[in-house]
Amino acid sequence: MKAKIFTLLTLIVFGVLVLAACGGSQPAAQPANSSASASAGPDTDGDGIPDSAEAVLGTDPNNADTDGDGQNDLADQDPVWADNPIQESSTTAGFAINGLMVENNVDADGAAVADHLEFKVSNPGNSDLSNFEIYYTITDQDTGAVQAYYRTLPGFSVKAGETQTLHFDNTGKPGHVSVNPNSAFYTDVNALTIEVYLHTPGMVPQTDSVAKDPAGAEGGVE
Ligand SMILES: [Ca+2]
Ligand SMILES: [Ca+2]
Ligand SMILES: [Ca+2]
Structure with missing residues (x-):
């Protein structure tokens, strides 16, 4: 399952960047600083995945680590699944x-x-x-x-x-x-x-x- 999701993520990001690159290759009218990621649209959280692709992936365009497991969305094989990191040995019921x-x-x-x-x-x-x-x-x-x-x-x-x-x-x-x-x-x-x-x-x-x-x-x- 994780491999599938990672493959899907990779394909989508790759597809977006290829489309962006095609657009960017159109001549002269493109500003000098036009890049693949810029042409693909904004990447608000700077995780390497354009906002438009985050919507497809189901990840958060405003958070580079959607699930909070410490791995950037682009590198995370399952960006909407975090293991529970909370550990507690206390038996005090304080709240x-x-x-x-x-x-x-x-x-x-x-x-x-x-x-x-x-x-x-x-x-x-x-x-x-x-x-x-x-x-x-x-x-x-x-x-x-x-x-x-x-x-x-x-x-x-x-x-x-x-x-x-x-x-x-x-x-x-x-x-x-x-x-x-x-x-x-x-x-x-x-x-x-x-x-x-x-x-x-x-x-x-x-x-x-x-x-x-x-x-x-x-x-x-x-
Ligand atoms: Ca992003
Ligand atoms: Ca993100
Ligand atoms: Ca993550």
């Missing part, structure tokens, strides 16, 4: 997650907003918590295909005794964590299962899962 949802999301006024992943993190302890990291998977309930992502959350913290909500979307709002716009979450219309695994050093990781209806249909009252 809780709840309210995980992908549908029926509402804004501060209770109005419906586009589906995105969100959940609450509660800190009942006496110390502020930070240095969170998350691993999450998106599973197609029909095909069994799984995507898996890892990332650190350097801007997220929860003060002692407080609860904070984590949002995963591409609204660019303060505190919201960006996600792959070409991931299964947005492009797969089958029913999905999303599982999250949240960790901060020295505490037992917390996990939860939620189902996303086919075609993004809302499952309840908006």
